[in-house]
Amino acid sequence: MAVLELANVSKHFGAIQAVNDVSLSLQAGEVVGLMGDNGAGKSTLVKMIAGNYRPSHGTMRMNGAELVMHRPIEARQHGIEIVYQDLALCDNLTAAANVFLGRELRRGLGPMRILDYKSMYRRAGEIFKELKSETRPRDLVKQMSGGQRQAVAIARTMLSEAKIVLMDEPTAAISVRQVAEVLNLIRHLRDRGIAVVLISHRMPDVFDVADRVIVMRRGRKVADKAIAASSPEEVTGLITGAIEQV
Amino acid sequence: MAITLDRAIGQRQQSWVTSVLSSQTFWVLIAVILACLFLSVATDTFATPKNLYNITRNFTFVAIIALGMTLVIITGGIDLSVGSVLCLCSMVLAVVMHAGYSIEVGIAASVGTALVIGGFNGVMIAYLGFPPFVITLGMLSIARSLAMVASNNTVVFQFGPDHDTLLAIGGGAWFFGIANPVLYMIVLALLTGFVLRWTKFGRYVFAIGGNEHAATLTGVPVRRIKVTVYMISALSAGVAGIIQTGWLGAVTTNIGAGMELQVIAAAVIGGANLAGGVGTASGALIGAALIEVIRNSLGLLGINAFWQGTFIGGATVLAVLFDRIRSFRQSE
Numbered sequence: 071m072a073v074l075e076l077a078n079v080s081k082h083f084g085a086i087q088a089v090n091d092v093s094l095s096l097q098a099g100e101v102v103g104l105m106g107d108n109g110a111g112k113s114t115l116v117k118m119i120a121g122n123y124r125p126s127h128g129t130m131r132m133n134g135a136e137l138v139m140h141r142p143i144e145a146r147q148h149g150i151e152i153v154y155q156d157l158a159l160c161d162n163l164t165a166a167a168n169v170f171l172g173r174e175l176r177r178g179l180g181p182m183r184i185l186d187y188k189s190m191y192r193r194a195g196e197i198f199k200e201l202k203s204e205t206r207p208r209d210l211v212k213q214m215s216g217g218q219r220q221a222v223a224i225a226r227t228m229l230s231e232a233k234i235v236l237m238d239e240p241t242a243a244i245s246v247r248q249v250a251e252v253l254n255l256i257r258h259l260r261d262r263g264i265a266v267v268l269i270s271h272r273m274p275d276v277f278d279v280a281d282r283v284i285v286m287r288r289g290r291k292v293a294d295k296a297i298a299a300s301s302p303e304e305v306t307g308l309i310t311g312a313i314e315q316v
Numbered sequence: 317m318a319i320t321l322d323r324a325i326g327q328r329q330q331s332w333v334t335s336v337l338s339s340q341t342f343w344v345l346i347a348v349i350l351a352c353l354f355l356s357v358a359t360d361t362f363a364t365p366k367n368l369y370n371i372t373r374n375f376t377f378v379a380i381i382a383l384g385m386t387l388v389i390i391t392g393g394i395d396l397s398v399g400s401v402l403c404l405c406s407m408v409l410a411v412v413m414h415a416g417y418s419i420e421v422g423i424a425a426s427v428g429t430a431l432v433i434g435g436f437n438g439v440m441i442a443y444l445g446f447p448p449f450v451i452t453l454g455m456l457s458i459a460r461s462l463a464m465v466a467s468n469n470t471v472v473f474q475f476g477p478d479h480d481t482l483l484a485i486g487g488g489a490w491f492f493g494i495a496n497p498v499l500y501m502i503v504l505a506l507l508t509g510f511v512l513r514w515t516k517f518g519r520y521v522f523a524i525g526g527n528e529h530a531a532t533l534t535g536v537p538v539r540r541i542k543v544t545v546y547m548i549s550a551l552s553a554g555v556a557g558i559i560q561t562g563w564l565g566a567v568t569t570n571i572g573a574g575m576e577l578q579v580i581a582a583a584v585i586g587g588a589n590l591a592g593g594v595g596t597a598s599g600a601l602i603g604a605a606l607i608e609v610i611r612n613s614l615g616l617l618g619i620n621a622f623w624q625g626t627f628i629g630g631a632t633v634l635a636v637l638f639d640r641i642r643s644f645r646q647s648e
Contacts (some may be wrong), residue, residue: 152533160572160593163519
């Protein structure tokens with residue numbers, strides 16, 4: 071069964087049809103590249119999955135059960151984690167503090183519960199180790215490289231048993247070496263059986279790491295096929311409209 | 317590979333000693349201690365019990381409010397209304413007690429006033445998106461005017477049946493001859509320090525100052541925390557007002573005038589960053605102490621009191637200058 075299924079989902083803002091009748095499904099342990107030009111509707115689509123917007127029409131199902139969310143925080147409760155384009159990190163806090171932001175571990179009883187620094191440092195360290203990232207839990211994020219910052223943002227998604235991870239342009243603003251690091255992190259998530267949606271403008275990254283590519287144009291899904299059966303030229307054609315639909 | 321990765325992850329970035337040496341608060345503390353040592357040698361009047369008692373008591377009011385202000389500054393905000401809120405809360409206490417109510421009622425009314433004002437500031441800032449500077453500037457004017465209305469701009473110096481209790485609370489020295497306001501300050505500082513370091517609330521205060529948008533996205537109740545922070549700031553002004561009323565034994569409508577600037581200076585000298593995300597409870601106390609030591613020493617050294625502002629302003633600029641130099645070095 072698909073982890074997530076969208077059936078005929080549309081979203082309009084007033085007269086603007088941002089997403090038009092899109093159906094798709096995500097399988098566990100699959101990386102899906104979501105591509106499209108600016109304004110093609112990919113970020114609106116992802117924001118519906120992330121709980122920021124509610125679809126105007128159509129339904130979303132997660133493991134067969136209907137998924138209705140009112141606030142972004144509910145997505146997390148359903149096992150949907152988001153890595154934002156700007157990573158949503160607090161520079162003045164440590165890596166561990168950022169990983170646990172919003173779901174700090176505490177110890178003690180009742181109202182006198184205090185932050186459990188030791189457990190948070192330990193758990194964050196374990197996650198960084200699993201990600202094979204040289205990131206120290208006690209370091210301030212301010213002093214970290216782009217790749218380490220990505221690792222911190224991705225480590226967040228591994229705190230709970232995430233089923234779907236949505237990544238918004240994770241390789242847009244980092245160096246070549248760090249891109250390789252991030253793509254490894256994505257493979258890592260996939261190997262844990264997580265469905266990863268990778269929004270990207272970078273053709274090489276998508277063809278490197280994704281199993282499937284979905285192309286959006288003017289709010290519609292114009293392609294949904296295995297990476298092996300496609301080519302960068304075809305995807306470029308689909309994005310620009312040179313190729314109508316496949 | 318596994319071993320080196322383990323070691324890399326387990327390593328601490330900086331030792332305890334280097335992190336102390338790189339904190340602005342530490343160097344300001346050194347400055348305070350050096351100034352005290354110098355004054356003890358240079359004058360016979362500084363290191364007398366009476367003068368020390370005066371100094372410790374004088375800086376507590378600024379320090380207590382600076383604790384609340386530090387929380388606001390860490391979230392990236394500012395509260396300009398504290399001086400006027402102190403005045404209004406003192407006046408509410410005075411008027412209620414003068415009317416014959418007990419001290420409990422007076423304090424409850426005063427604390428309630430502080431919480432309402434802080435809540436109003438916070439809601440306007442967090443929910444309606446007002447710039448903190450604007451709304452608290454408005455409140456600076458409103459609160460002082462309300463204090464004048466409440467008292468008809470008179471001096472209140474009779475506090476009804478519990479007159480003596482109030483004076484004892486503010487003016488007494490119940491514990492080893494330490495002035496009561498100092499005790500309250502120490503307790504409140506410990507409490508603030510604890511909250512900042514060990515509670516979720518404290519963590520969120522820093523997170524909001526570091527990246528408010530990120531805090532929102534990760535599920536931090538940003539608006540609620542902001543409202544709470546402005547309530548705490550107003551409350552600290554109210555508490556300082558209550559204690560100061562007991563200490564002075566009289567309330568006029570001009571107490572606390574211009575105090576907000578001293579309080580902000582104390583927080584900033586102590587290491588709080590007006591851009592948000594940085595600040596400590598101990599810094600607030602040490603900053604307030606430095607200001608008071610400067611003020612006291614100018615008097616003892618026979619320097620014209622008109623120079624006070626120059627020295628305090630200079631200290632503020634100097635303290636932040638060290639921080640700037642350090643961050644320039646780091647960026648190079």
